[in-house]
Amino acid sequence: MAYILQGDTGDWEVVIGLEVHAQVISNAKLFSGAATAFGAEPNSQVSFVDAGFPGMLPVINRICVEQAVRTGLGLKARINLTSVFARKNYFYADLPQGYQISQYELPIVGEGTLTIDLPDGSTKAIGIERLHLEQDAGKSLHDQHPTKSFIDLNRSGVALMEIVSKPDLRSPEEAGLYVAKLRSILRYLGTCDGNMQEGSMRCDANVSVRPKGASELRTRCEIKNVNSIRFLQQAIEYEARRHIEVYEAGGSINQETRLFDSAKGETRSMRSKEHAHDYRYFPDPDLLPLVLDPKMVETIKAGLPELPDEKKERFMGEYGLNATDAGVLVADQASAAFFESVAKGRDPKLAANWVMGDFFGALNATGRTIDDPPVTAAHLGELVDLIKDGTLSGRLAKEVFALMVETGKGPAALVEEKGLKQVTDTGAIETAIEAVMAANPDKVAEIRAGKDKLIGWFVGQVMKATQGKANPGMLNELLAKKLKG
Amino acid sequence: MSLDKATVRSIAELARIEVPEEALDHLAGELSNILTFVEQLAAVDTEGVQPMTSVTAMTLPLRADDVTAGGHADKVLANAPEAMEGFFTVPKVVE
Structure with missing residues (x-):
C-alpha cells in the first residue's frame, strides 16, 4: 500500500535514497597494515599512513578490493574493471590527511539491484546506483572533557564500501526493509558484519517530497547520524513532514546536511557542513588506477554463497513455504541452516512453525544466539517427529519444548522421565x-x-x-x- | 580565466587560510594569471586520448591483508600539539 502523507493542500509522496557505509571485513586497513579490530586502546591501531604523516604513501589491500567485488556481485551489479581513487577534500579534526581517499567518477562497482520483501509477500526491486571503496575517518569523543574533543585514529583508514541506492524508496518502511536486506546480503557474503551499534554499518538518508502523482524530484536534504533502522524510519518521517510544512507555507527547501537527534526525534541543520559540498575531488596522485583481472572477478563469482533471494525461492519450491515465512527464515544464514536441519526428512511446514514460533521465542527469552541455541536442531527435529507420530499433542509438545529449553535434554528422554506421553489408549x-x-x-x-x-x-x-x-x-x-x- | 573576489574568498575559506579583505584583489589577479598560464594546455587536441596516469606502464600494486603496522600510540602522538590518555585532543568540535 502506498505511503501517503496528508497535508493541508493535498496528498504528498516521499522520495528516499540511501547511502550506506559498510565497513569491510579485513584484517588490515584499506591502504595501510594497521589492524581493524573494534574496541582496541586509542591510537594503538594506527600506522603513519593513517595518521597522515608527511611522506607516507598508501598501498591498497587486495582483500578489501576482493570484498568490494564480492559485494558488487551479490548486488547483481556491474563490476568496473578499471576504477580510480580520488581525494575528497575537507577539514575535520578526525581527518588527519585533510582529505579522504574515495572514488568519484569511476567507482569499482556500477549499477545493480536489491530486492526488498514487503510484508504482504510481494517484492520490489530497488536500484543500486554504485558502490565505491573509501577510507573511514577517525572517531571523535566529545564527552570526555569540558572544553576538548578526544580523537582516536584507530578507525582512520579502515576500508568502507559506500553503497548508494537510487531514489526508489517511497516510505520509511521500505527504507527499513532495504537496510535490513542489504545487511542480510552483506552478512551472507561475509563482507561486512552489519553491526549498526558498533558503527560498522551506517546510513545517511536523502529525503524529498512531492505532490502525489508528480514525477519531478524536488530538493533533497541529507540526514546523517542514523544508527538504527528505527531511527532511520523516524528521521525520514520527521524530515518528510518538515518539507511538507515548508512547502505548504509557501517556502522552499535548501539542499543541506541535517543531523538526526534521536533523543528529540527531530532533524536539524548542521552548520559546519554549509560549505562541505565543495569537496574539490581530484584523482589521487599517490594511486594508479585500480585494474582488475577478469579472472579474479570470475573466481569470486564462482565462490559466491547461495544468497537470500535464491534461498527464499528454493525454500518456497523445495519446502512449500509461503513467501513471508521463507523470507523470515532466510534473513539470517544461520537461521536458514538451522531450519534446514530441522526440516530435513520431515514435515517442512511443521518444522518452520516450530523454528519461527517457539524456537525464535526461546532465543529471545534466553538472550542466546542461533550459534549457541538453547535447543539444538537435532533435538527440535526429534520433537517434530514425536508430534508427527502421535506421541505428543501440540500442547504437550509445547510443554516438552519448555523443558528442553530449561534442561538442555532431548525430547525423548524428557517424555520418558516426566511421563508426558500422550494417552492414545x-x-x-x-x-x-x-x-x-x-x-x-x-x-x-x-x-x-x-x-x-x-x-x-x-x-x-x-x-x-x-x-x-x-x-x-x-x-x-x-x-x-x-x-x- | 579570471577569478572574482568572492571566489577567492571562498577558496581561502575551504583551504582554511585567513586572507585579509584588502589582499583579495591582489590574490585574485595572481590566481587568474596562473590559471591563464595553465589554460595554454587546452590548445592541445586531446580528443580520444586516455588520461596518462603514469609514465611507465604500471598498474596499482596490491598488498596482502596482513597486520604489519600499529601498536605504537606513543609514536603516533609524539608530535601532537596536545594529547591526553592516548587520544589527540583538540578544541571541542561538536554540533
Whole structure:
C-alpha cells in the first residue's frame, strides 16, 4: 500500500535514497597494515599512513578490493574493471590527511539491484546506483572533557564500501526493509558484519517530497547520524513532514546536511557542513588506477554463497513455504541452516512453525544466539517427529519444548522421565470421560437437551483429569459418542 | 580565466587560510594569471586520448591483508600539539 502523507493542500509522496557505509571485513586497513579490530586502546591501531604523516604513501589491500567485488556481485551489479581513487577534500579534526581517499567518477562497482520483501509477500526491486571503496575517518569523543574533543585514529583508514541506492524508496518502511536486506546480503557474503551499534554499518538518508502523482524530484536534504533502522524510519518521517510544512507555507527547501537527534526525534541543520559540498575531488596522485583481472572477478563469482533471494525461492519450491515465512527464515544464514536441519526428512511446514514460533521465542527469552541455541536442531527435529507420530499433542509438545529449553535434554528422554506421553489408549480416555460424566449428571442432561456449548467444558475437564495427556482428536471423538448416549 | 573576489574568498575559506579583505584583489589577479598560464594546455587536441596516469606502464600494486603496522600510540602522538590518555585532543568540535 502506498505511503501517503496528508497535508493541508493535498496528498504528498516521499522520495528516499540511501547511502550506506559498510565497513569491510579485513584484517588490515584499506591502504595501510594497521589492524581493524573494534574496541582496541586509542591510537594503538594506527600506522603513519593513517595518521597522515608527511611522506607516507598508501598501498591498497587486495582483500578489501576482493570484498568490494564480492559485494558488487551479490548486488547483481556491474563490476568496473578499471576504477580510480580520488581525494575528497575537507577539514575535520578526525581527518588527519585533510582529505579522504574515495572514488568519484569511476567507482569499482556500477549499477545493480536489491530486492526488498514487503510484508504482504510481494517484492520490489530497488536500484543500486554504485558502490565505491573509501577510507573511514577517525572517531571523535566529545564527552570526555569540558572544553576538548578526544580523537582516536584507530578507525582512520579502515576500508568502507559506500553503497548508494537510487531514489526508489517511497516510505520509511521500505527504507527499513532495504537496510535490513542489504545487511542480510552483506552478512551472507561475509563482507561486512552489519553491526549498526558498533558503527560498522551506517546510513545517511536523502529525503524529498512531492505532490502525489508528480514525477519531478524536488530538493533533497541529507540526514546523517542514523544508527538504527528505527531511527532511520523516524528521521525520514520527521524530515518528510518538515518539507511538507515548508512547502505548504509557501517556502522552499535548501539542499543541506541535517543531523538526526534521536533523543528529540527531530532533524536539524548542521552548520559546519554549509560549505562541505565543495569537496574539490581530484584523482589521487599517490594511486594508479585500480585494474582488475577478469579472472579474479570470475573466481569470486564462482565462490559466491547461495544468497537470500535464491534461498527464499528454493525454500518456497523445495519446502512449500509461503513467501513471508521463507523470507523470515532466510534473513539470517544461520537461521536458514538451522531450519534446514530441522526440516530435513520431515514435515517442512511443521518444522518452520516450530523454528519461527517457539524456537525464535526461546532465543529471545534466553538472550542466546542461533550459534549457541538453547535447543539444538537435532533435538527440535526429534520433537517434530514425536508430534508427527502421535506421541505428543501440540500442547504437550509445547510443554516438552519448555523443558528442553530449561534442561538442555532431548525430547525423548524428557517424555520418558516426566511421563508426558500422550494417552492414545481408548480405554483410559473412556474411563476418564465416564468419571467426569458420572460426577456431573446435570451438565450431561443439559447437553443432551441441546446445549452444545458445554462440550468444550467437558473436554477441559477430561484434559485436566489426564494432566493434559489425552490425545485431543481421540478425546473429541469419544466424548461426542458418549454424550450422545 | 579570471577569478572574482568572492571566489577567492571562498577558496581561502575551504583551504582554511585567513586572507585579509584588502589582499583579495591582489590574490585574485595572481590566481587568474596562473590559471591563464595553465589554460595554454587546452590548445592541445586531446580528443580520444586516455588520461596518462603514469609514465611507465604500471598498474596499482596490491598488498596482502596482513597486520604489519600499529601498536605504537606513543609514536603516533609524539608530535601532537596536545594529547591526553592516548587520544589527540583538540578544541571541542561538536554540533
